[in-house]
Structures are given as structure tokens and as C-alpha cells.
Amino acid sequence: MNIKCVIVCLLIYFFSFIYASNIEYDGYVHINLRHALVSSESPVFTDRGNITIQSLRTGSSTIQQKALSQSDKIKLRDLSAANKFYQLKSIVTASDGSQVSFVSTIKACMLVESELSDILSVSLDYSGKVITVTLAVASTSTCEGATVPIDKLKEFTTSVFVRHTENGPVPDTATYIQKLEREREAKERGEVKDNRSFLAKYWMYIVPVIIIMVLSSAANPDGAGGAAR
Structure with a gap:
């Protein structure tokens, strides 16, 4: 193999590495959040807010969410009192324009008792593609029956965590x-x-x-x- 072939191979490897790094670690995604506040077999999802993850490598993100209207507060309180589930649809738009949707549910009473403090976990595969978006609450894993005044249900306080897939050991x-x-x-x-x-x-x-x-x-x-x- 002459020196020209060696240089070409090194350049191909270098640019392939940069391209893979951009896909796996430097991409960004936009997530539109929509929720259902009325229990139904065919739920109607309304706009809740947007999340932009600027760097999948670092997990840095910006969150913009609407304050709940009085009618939405009442719907959420009634959903909690009836021991029903709160549903969240996450519409993920990747940097290449592709879209995928995920629906996550938790007990509405858990969300109400946490005073709308929730956690959104965004899981990625080895290439940086979003494979799941799951919802949880920060303060409790069960409903304790606490009474929460309706004026405490003003707006969501959301923490976003990006979870990377860990490669297991490869047999030699x-x-x-x-x-x-x-x-x-x-x-x-x-x-x-x-x-x-x-x-x-x-x-x-x-x-x-x-x-x-x-x-x-x-x-x-x-x-x-x-x-x-």
C-alpha cells in the first residue's frame, strides 16, 4: 500500500468519526408536549409546551410550558379525584426532520400531589436516536390522598434527563x-x-x-x- 492510499484511508476514517460524533453526541431534538386532561378511550390532547434539547451529548435543554387555565386546573383535579390516569404525548422532531411520538401515563393524583413537579426522561440508542420518552413525578411513587389546593396547580415544573444507551462488553x-x-x-x-x-x-x-x-x-x-x- 503506497502513501497516498494510507492518507486516503486516514481521511475517510477521520471524517467518518466526525460524522458519527455529530449524530451520536452533537444532535438536537425538539419535543412538543401535549396532554389529555379528560379520561377517554379516545383522548383529546391539547398543547402543554415545548422542550428543545440543544445537545444530546450534554443533555442541555430549554423548556417552555403554558400556565394552566382555571378550567384545566379543574379538569386535572377531577381526573385526580376519580383516580384516573394523566396522559402525555411527546412528539419528537429530530435534527433531520423525522418525527416520532410517544405516550406516557401516570396516575393523575401523583401529579397533583407533587404540585405539577414532574420528570421527563428521554432515552437514546447508540446512534443518538430517541427511542422512549417517559414521565414520572419527583416527590412520590404512590398516591397518598393528600389534599392539594387548586391554586397550587399553576404550571408544570419539569426536569429533563437524557439517558444514553450503554454498550455492553463485546466477546473477543x-x-x-x-x-x-x-x-x-x-x-x-x-x-x-x-x-x-x-x-x-x-x-x-x-x-x-x-x-x-x-x-x-x-x-x-x-x-x-x-x-x-
Whole structure:
């Protein structure tokens, strides 16, 4: 391989690395949040706000959410009193313009008792693509039956966390295959010594002989006793 080919290969590798880094770590996404405040088999989602994650690598984001109207506060309080679920639809728009939607639900009473303090977890795959958006509350994992004044339900206080996929350990199959190949070649050349004990080598011959002797002794108890005397 001449020097020109080496330089071309290095340049291709360098720009491929930069491109992968841009996709995996330097991309951004926009998330439109819409929620359903009335329990229904066909829920109607209304606008709640927007989140922009400027850097998927660092997780830095900006959040803009609307204050709840009086009617929305009443709907959310009634949803909580009826022990129903609050539904959040997250419409994710990636930097390449592609869109995907996720729906997450929690008990409305949990959201009300946290006074609208919630957590949005955005999970990414190895390439930086959003694979899930899930909702949780910060203060409690169950409904405790606390009474929350309706004026406490003014607006959402949301924390956004970006979760990256962690790669697991990759087995070193190449080294293992090379080891097997070396062992096979050594056996063919007769270089591999069998260090097993005598019993380990010839047990398949010894065991049948012992079985035959035991069966013969059991079949001729008188002969065995006479031989003993």
C-alpha cells in the first residue's frame, strides 16, 4: 500500500468519526408536549409546551410550558379525584426532520400531589436516536390522598434527563477462534501432549471390566465364599 492510499484511508476514517460524533453526541431534538386532561378511550390532547434539547451529548435543554387555565386546573383535579390516569404525548422532531411520538401515563393524583413537579426522561440508542420518552413525578411513587389546593396547580415544573444507551462488553471471538486454530494445528503436528491421568485416559475400558467382575461375584456367591476360605 503506497502513501497516498494510507492518507486516503486516514481521511475517510477521520471524517467518518466526525460524522458519527455529530449524530451520536452533537444532535438536537425538539419535543412538543401535549396532554389529555379528560379520561377517554379516545383522548383529546391539547398543547402543554415545548422542550428543545440543544445537545444530546450534554443533555442541555430549554423548556417552555403554558400556565394552566382555571378550567384545566379543574379538569386535572377531577381526573385526580376519580383516580384516573394523566396522559402525555411527546412528539419528537429530530435534527433531520423525522418525527416520532410517544405516550406516557401516570396516575393523575401523583401529579397533583407533587404540585405539577414532574420528570421527563428521554432515552437514546447508540446512534443518538430517541427511542422512549417517559414521565414520572419527583416527590412520590404512590398516591397518598393528600389534599392539594387548586391554586397550587399553576404550571408544570419539569426536569429533563437524557439517558444514553450503554454498550455492553463485546466477546473477543477473534482471539478465541485463533486459539482453537492453533490447538488444531498443534494436534495435527502431534505437538499437543495429553497430560491426563491414567484413569482419566482409560476409564471407558476400566469401568466395563469392574462391572463384569461385580456381576460375576453376585452370580456365584458360593464360589466367592469358598475362595475366601
